[in-house]
Amino acid sequence: MDAVTYPDARVISFVNENMIPLRVRFDAQPLATDFNVKWTPTIVTLDPEGKEHHRTVGFLAPEEFIPSLLLGIGKVYFDTDQFDAALANLEKLLSGYPKSHSAHEAIYLRGVSLYKKTDDPKPLKRAYEKLQENYPGSEWTKRAYPYRLL
Amino acid sequence: MENKIEWANKMDEALARARSDNKPVLLDFFNPG
Numbered sequence: 001m002d003a004v005t006y007p008d009a010r011v012i013s014f015v016n017e018n019m020i021p022l023r024v025r026f027d028a029q030p031l032a033t034d035f036n037v038k039w040t041p042t043i044v045t046l047d048p049e050g051k052e053h054h055r056t057v058g059f060l061a062p063e064e065f066i067p068s069l070l071l072g073i074g075k076v077y078f079d080t081d082q083f084d085a086a087l088a089n090l091e092k093l094l095s096g097y098p099k100s101h102s103a104h105e106a107i108y109l110r111g112v113s114l115y116k117k118t119d120d121p122k123p124l125k126r127a128y129e130k131l132q133e134n135y136p137g138s139e140w141t142k143r144a145y146p147y148r149l150l
Numbered sequence: 151m152e153n154k155i156e157w158a159n160k161m162d163e164a165l166a167r168a169r170s171d172n173k174p175v176l177l178d179f180f181n182p183g
Contacts, residue, residue: 001180006155015155019176022164023157026179031161037179046175048168050161069176076174 001041001059008062014069019045045072053079067097071106078109083117104140107131111144125150 005011015021024031026040035044035052045054054072070093077086090110094103111127114120128144135141157178158164168175 001178009153012153012155015176018173020164020168020171020173021155021157021176021178022161023159023178023180024161026181028179031177032179035177035179040179040181042179044177044179046165046168046177048165048172048174050165050175053174072176073174 005062005065011062014066047076067093067100067102071102083113086113104135104138108140121150
């Protein structure tokens with residue numbers, strides 16, 4: 001991460017504008033135990049109260065790291081029922097990084113967010129159709145499989 | 151424009167900034183090697 005991802009100008013700009021970056025050693029206590037850290041890099045997205053909403057383990061190149069952070073931010077808002085803010089971050093991910101691994105989960109979460117916002121189940125079916133069309137082998141396509149019947 | 155990520159190194163300070171700025175925290179557990 002120090003050699004490739006963190007020096008990247010796009011990453012620097014995104015992190016400094018959208019998040020509060022905190023870096024601690026993998027063995028720093030009590031945090032390492034509190035967050036059950038077993039390998040590095042372990043990268044966690046927290047809300048301002050310190051609650052975890054998203055985690056990745058292992059190296060991510062800039063073109064995967066930024067969408068992973070957008071997914072994490074989206075999940076912070078989704079988990080706290082702030083669906084407009086969740087959707088804004090998921091749409092940024094999907095428009096800017098549609099080929100990223102995080103896009104699969106973002107499509108799923110966008111469908112769920114729209115459903116929870118509107119009580120209309122059609123976005124769930126659209127999420128499945130989009131996943132099936134673009135990422136037929138994804139685990140998120142499998143998770144959305146029941147929505148094809150809506 | 152900044153030329154590096156401006157890392158905090160204390161959780162309480164990061165959370166205080168997160169609440170003040172209404173931003174999530176990016177927490178990186180790293181191995182200094």
